[in-house]
Amino acid sequence: MKSRFAPRAQPPYWAVIFTNQRTDDDADGDAAMAELMAALAERQPGDLGAESTRDASGLGITVSYWRSEDDIHAWRRHVEHAAARDNGRARWYRHDELRVARVERAYGWDVADGAAPPAGTGWDLA
Amino acid sequence: MKSRFAPRAQPPYWAVIFTNQRTDDDADGDAAMAELMAALAERQPGDLGAESTRDASGLGITVSYWRSEDDIHAWRRHVEHAAARDNGRARWYRHDELRVARVERAYGWDVADGAAPPAGTGWDLA
Numbered sequence: 655m656k657s658r659f660a661p662r663a664q665p666p667y668w669a670v671i672f673t674n675q676r677t678d679d680d681a682d683g684d685a686a687m688a689e690l691m692a693a694l695a696e697r698q699p700g701d702l703g704a705e706s707t708r709d710a711s712g713l714g715i716t717v718s719y720w721r722s723e724d725d726i727h728a729w730r731r732h733v734e735h736a737a738a739r740d741n742g743r744a745r746w747y748r749h750d751e752l753r754v755a756r757v758e759r760a761y762g763w764d765v766a767d768g769a770a771p772p773a774g775t776g777w778d779l780a
Numbered sequence: 781m782k783s784r785f786a787p788r789a790q791p792p793y794w795a796v797i798f799t800n801q802r803t804d805d806d807a808d809g810d811a812a813m814a815e816l817m818a819a820l821a822e823r824q825p826g827d828l829g830a831e832s833t834r835d836a837s838g839l840g841i842t843v844s845y846w847r848s849e850d851d852i853h854a855w856r857r858h859v860e861h862a863a864a865r866d867n868g869r870a871r872w873y874r875h876d877e878l879r880v881a882r883v884e885r886a887y888g889w890d891v892a893d894g895a896a897p898p899a900g901t902g903w904d905l906a
Contacts, residue, residue: 659799659875659877660877665879669795669797669881671795671797671843673785673831675784675785677891705839705841705877707833707834707835707840707841708833708835709834709835713784713831713833715831715832715843717799717841717843723884749785749888749889749891750888750889751786751831751886751887752886752887752888753791753795753883753885753886753887754883754884754885754886755795755881755883755884756881756882757797757879757881758880759879759880760877760880761878761879762875762876762877762878763875763876763877764874765803765874765875
């Protein structure tokens with residue numbers, strides 16, 4: 655099974671944080687749009703992967719990661735050309751918030767690393 | 781019902797993106813930890829809200845928003861003092877990735893705004 659975590663990358667890189675509340679209208683359509691956007695991203699220069707989840711109430715968060723801001727602009731134009739934008743807004747989401755952010759630091763931990771993260775990793779943000 | 785979207789804020793501000801895979805061990809404990817962390821965040825200086833969701837497989841994404849990087853550091857120390865960190869890692873998560881990012885631009889849309897977002901909003905990232 656493909657990992658649902660994006661591969662680790664060296665900061666700085668960029669993140670597009672997309673939080674959205676699905677309408678009840680078209681669950682299948684929403685899944686299709688998410689797949690379309692993911693497929694479009696995977697073929698784009700600078701794609702560093704994405705993480706996505708949605709709960710039973712329809713609240714979803716998708717974060718896609720990019721090498722540069724220019725890569726995000728190119729992806730956006732690509733998505734727009736596929737006409738996903740307005741359809742998505744009109745039919746699949748009730749509310750959404752999109753943020754473009756520059757990732758300055760990143761930390762990961764896996765159960766295989768042991769129960770106590772080494773000093774200087776994980777939540778050690780200072 | 782309290783909105784599950786963070787209130788809109790003027791960039792630049794900061795985001796902590798926390799993607800995590802829950803173990804099967806302790807769903808109640810995880811919910812308690814999420815509530816604890818959210819409660820701790822709400823009492824912290826610089827808190828700009830948070831968005832959080834988790835699917836049935838246990839993959840969760842929580843994004844908390846902060847006025848400054850210093851506010852994130854202070855929150856982290858506060859959480860650590862509450863001893864949530866190591867317990868969370870040891871018992872509740874199988875894998876997690878944490879990223880600290882500076883939000884440069886933000887866009888929102890609600891169904892009440894109409895089906896077609898005005899030019900210059902939403903996905904108009906350029």
